[in-house]
Amino acid sequence: MTQEPHQHHTEPHAPLTTASAAVDGGDTGLSKKGLSAGSVGLIGAIVIGISCVAPAYTLTGALGPTVAEVGTQLPAIFLLGFIPMLLVALGYRELNNAMPDSGTSFTWATRAFGPWVGWMGGWGLIAATVVVLSNLAGIAVEFFYLALAQAFNNPEIAELVGNPLVNVATCLVFIVGATLISYRDMQTTQKVQYWLVGFQLLVMIGFGVAAFWHVANGTAFDPTQVELSWFNPFEVGSFSAVVAGLSVSLFVFWGWDVTLTMNEETKGSRTTPGRAATLTVTIVVAIYLFVAMGSLAFAGTGTEGFGLGNPDIQENAFFYLAGPILGPLAILMSIAVLSSSAASLQSTFVSPARTLLAMGHYGALPKKFATVSPRFFTPGYATIVSAIVAGGFYTVMRFISDEVLWDTIATLGLMICFYYGITAFACVWYFRKLWFKSGRNVFFMLVAPFVGGVILTVLFFTTLIDSMDPAFGSGSEIGGVGLVFVLSVVILLTGVVIMFWQRWKRPAFFRGETLSRAVAED
């Protein structure tokens, strides 16, 4: 943490000098490993980056909803969606270097704009991750039963997914499993994770190749000619459609920023994080474009059968396309998506838990949230609370929406716009005295985060207004208002209510006594 508010540690009886000297002596001898965060190499950083982005999982969730908005201009929207994410991530890196803190957006926004905005920034981050946790677990459930159906050659098993009770029960089991793993901090060893990521990429490439092979052989469902216009966002026709597509596509790059901020002391040299981030995003974008084009060429955007325009298959594209494209090897896709979801579930669990921990630590939430498990060194209480909320959210959603996965992704897009936007402006404002110290600062502390923040703000409000239309996205609605709008507003207003409640219970934070406003100076 950047600040240590009111920590009353009992003074040790033991020779305090020796004691604290020894504690501080962590940088000598054996504990060269003390600089542990730095020991990630280039490949390690790329593997972590790809695990966090989880391309197999994000694509299966995002392909359909994006095609529903922008049709064949899918590749263009994926490319365009990267721009705001990159711009904000650059600002994110500046903040992370200046104030490394487990509270990230919450802490930074509080420092820049004070407790109220900071609190809502933290809330946005927590909401986004809780929403995505439920989506991840939901996708994992579908592929779990699909894999079983494929393994036993019994398509009836895959139909269990449609049974809400079975579906919710399985999903809760997955969430409990992921919580245990996170709570105990059981990490896959690097070697295993290298293989899993490699496998995931290979299956995606194989999927794309097989799709084009079907097109060439005339066995594709709806062979569609690849055109340059796929890369032209102006061909979409409507601004609203582009915006809606973008706010979904933000999600496919979400998590990539960790490679940028992983650490300044990454093993080797100072350039490693930059190279890791560049390589990660190159790999991910190449895979996205290739698979997106393969899927479009194979299935077209028709509204029947396997057409990507068919609402019945849109919320989980690979679930339906893997069979016709990969034939007997379709089970590999199920395994790839499952392993990708599992890794993502684990890395995603960490962020709400750490933000809740920071909020507890600075007194923006009850102190309990700041509890660290003495045995596993994880934010235990916060992890469990996140899991309960994610499980509850999924259960409620499963019963009020027919298109849970789609609606959660659309809601997620809005939440990302919200808290990334706040973070971007926090960067601009926090560094306001340093803007013109160098040309580098002009770009990284002012232009990039400001433009990124403005784009996200426009996306946020346009999507929010459009989503009031009951026909928006999946077409789920409550009382004639689009479900995504209702969800987003309920989530944000809940945040406001809890914030006022905390203001009443814990005024110190809101008076700026635990985490004060500040501005970066030389």
Next chain:
Amino acid sequence: MVTRIVVGYTANESGADALALGGRLAAASEALLEVVMVLPIEARGAVVPPDTGYERHLKERSRGWLAEASARLGDGVEQSLHIRYAESFAEGLVAAAHEFDASLIVVGAARGGLLGRSRIGSVANDLLHSSDVPVALAPAGSRETPVSLGVTRITGAVGTRSGAGSVLDISVRLARLTHAPLRLVSLVSIDLPAGMDEELASLASTAHADDVLTEARRALPAGTTATSVVASGDTIEQAVAALEWHAGEVVLVGSSRLATPSRLFLGSTASKMLRELPVPMIVVPRATS
């Protein structure tokens, strides 16, 4: 020569047990206590991105925990506090023992947390697999025994198997350092298939245990006195239960002959003893000379 004792500390009951036992051994033998917290190396996995902010928070929190622990231990014991990073708790403790040239590692034996399966916690278990330094296992509740009680007796469990030699040496040394009387014990279990002549078998194994003890006493350095006792029962557990134990006693056992990197070096007799023992046990690895 100052002996050093490494305590593997965690801020829970198991850690409090370890700290209390370590403190008691250190106070009795005038050793230096090195209280070590081992934090995980964040970048050991490839899924969760490392986070400098969280790592800093963890270090700060651990510092607080160590200070609280130190305050609880009091002034009677000379101590220093350390934070180390390692892949696992066991690995970090063994490395710390080498760093400080410690002659003993103390950990809590009780399992903690969720999903514990064996009676020995996974940390103690890992340590027993990997340590080349004697390991003291503080049973649950050790934290209730006051440091001022000291060590009231050292009991060396001797057998004919290899490893017994070092048990004897270290028991003698520890008894001398702690000014505690030494007791040598040979455990006999008479667990026979039905139909055998139980009297005869019992007689034979007791006689064998007597021989072992006589042999051990003969190997004692000049000037060392020790009592000895043969404990017998239908099972090892019963034999252990039949012995009388002091509250401030410590038992030493040797590691198994079968100790290999993939196997627990706690032999079957020793692990049965551990299940029954009301007092702390120190496992002495085979290679220790």
